[in-house]
Amino acid sequence: MFQKQITRADLVQDFHRFGIPFGGLLMVHSSLSSIGYVTGGADTVVDALLEVLGPEGTLVVPxxxxxxxxxxxxxxxxxxxxxxxxxxxxxVRRRPEAHRSIHGWHSVSAMGRLADAIAKDVGLSPWLPDGPMSKVIDYGGEFMLLGVPYKRLTLVHLMEWECGVTYRPGRIVEVQMRCPDGSIGKLVNLECPPESPFPGNDFNRLGRAMEAEGIVRLGVVGNAITRVFQGRDVRSMSRKLHQKDKQAFLRQGGVVTELSYGNNVSMPRGDLCVVDPKVIYRAY
Ligand SMILES: CC(C)(COP(=O)(O)OP(=O)(O)OC[C@H]1O[C@@H](n2cnc3c(N)ncnc32)[C@H](O)[C@@H]1OP(=O)(O)O)[C@@H](O)C(=O)NCCC(=O)NCCS
Known part of the structure; x- marks a missing residue:
């Protein structure tokens, strides 16, 4: 099938439609193939995001x-x-100017003005107030889901922690880490895997509630259904939902809430949100 090639200029134009502030702070969860065929691949998407954010902006990725x-x-x-x-x-991680947080399992990499503040001097856990995701919220940052559903919005795990859910008690884990001098050290982190029985998360429910409130900017980047919203809005909506229903972040009856826009396609490595499933690019 003939496939349109998506260039950096196309991506910049699409990203601009979301009103991402020049100099802003954006954390992105993404799928490259959902966009369609991108000339230059993942680096082109990173370049386009950095162009839209500008030299004073900050890009964060898990x-x-x-x-x-x-x-x-x-x-x-x-x-x-x-x-x-x-x-x-x-x-992003491979860029020489990227800073990566020191968390063995759930690190982030950040580039730009606030990269140090977000990714350096983080505490024990990505799930605590001194962790990178909480800092993104506190600095007024936004989150983007690029071709992926709310399931990939890791921030909601932080919201579970803040709301005090009982099924993620938190445990200290020790990971081996290679230090800058080459020696092997010990990294102590706090992680929050769920305790069984666990029905699975459903973050689409929160997403649908945010969309109903009109606080999600919805659109497309190439073929990828894309959502952008404020971290602070995720926090306030999470608290509101959890106050009403202690199961707010969990699947009900084994089912995940359906999203209203685009096609949600189940792929071997995860679910994608796209305009046309046929345009999802496969290299083989
Ligand atoms: C898992 C996940 C990354 C898979 O998405 P994906 O689009 O299949 O994979 P990637 O984004 O790694 O992109 C690589 C794919 O892009 C495709 N690709 C290769 N070159 C490409 C190009 N130039 N243009 C577009 N797509 C291209 C290939 O199919 C490649 O897959 P392959 O490595 O199996 O060959 C996605 O479903 C997801 O979950 N993303 C969010 C992850 C996240 O933030 N998680 C944190 C919370 S759980």
Whole structure:
């Protein structure tokens, strides 16, 4: 099938439609293939985001490893352990000017004016007030879901923690880490895996509530259904929902709330939100 090639200029034009402030702070969860074929791949998307944010702006991405971080033989090397949450996040991590937070499992990488403030001097956990995601909210930052559903909005785990949900009690984990001098040290982090029985999360419910309030800017970037919103709005809506219903972040009857816009496509590595499933780019 003929596939349109999406250029940096196309991406910049699409990103501009979301009213992202010049000099702003943006944390992005993304899928590259959902956009369609991008000339130059993930780096082009990063360049376009940086152009829209401007030289005073800040771009943050998750650079999580996965459960393998809990494997006793795993060694987290902030300078080389790849991000396992998408090609765009990995492209940010690889930039020489990116700062990565020191969390063995749930690190972020940040570039730009507030990169140090967001990713350096973080405490024990991404889930505490001195963690990167809380700082993004406190600095007035926004979040973008680029071709992925609310399920990927890790911030909601922080909201679960802030709301005091009982199914994520928090536990101290120790991860081996390669230090800048090459030696192996110990990294102590607090993580919040759910306790069983656990029905699974449903963050789409929160997303639908935010969309009903009109606080989500919805649009497209290439073929990717994209959502942008304020971190502070996620916090206030989370508190409101959780006050009404202690199960607000959990699946009800095993079902995840459907989203109203675009096509939600189940792919082997995760669900994507797109205009046309046929335009999702596969390299093979
Ligand atoms: C898992 C996830 C990243 C998969 O999305 P994806 O689009 O398939 O994968 P990536 O973003 O890594 O992009 C790589 C894919 O883009 C495609 N691709 C390659 N070159 C491309 C190009 N030039 N243009 C567009 N797509 C391209 C390829 O299909 C490639 O897949 P492959 O590595 O299997 O060949 C996505 O579903 C997701 O969940 N993203 C959010 C992750 C997150 O933030 N998690 C944190 C909370 S849980």
């Amino acid at each position: 650079t999580f490893t996965d459960e393998s971080a809990m494997n006793p033989s795993f060694i987290f090397d902030p300078s080389s352990t790849p991000s396992m949450v998408g090609a765009i996040s990995e492209a």
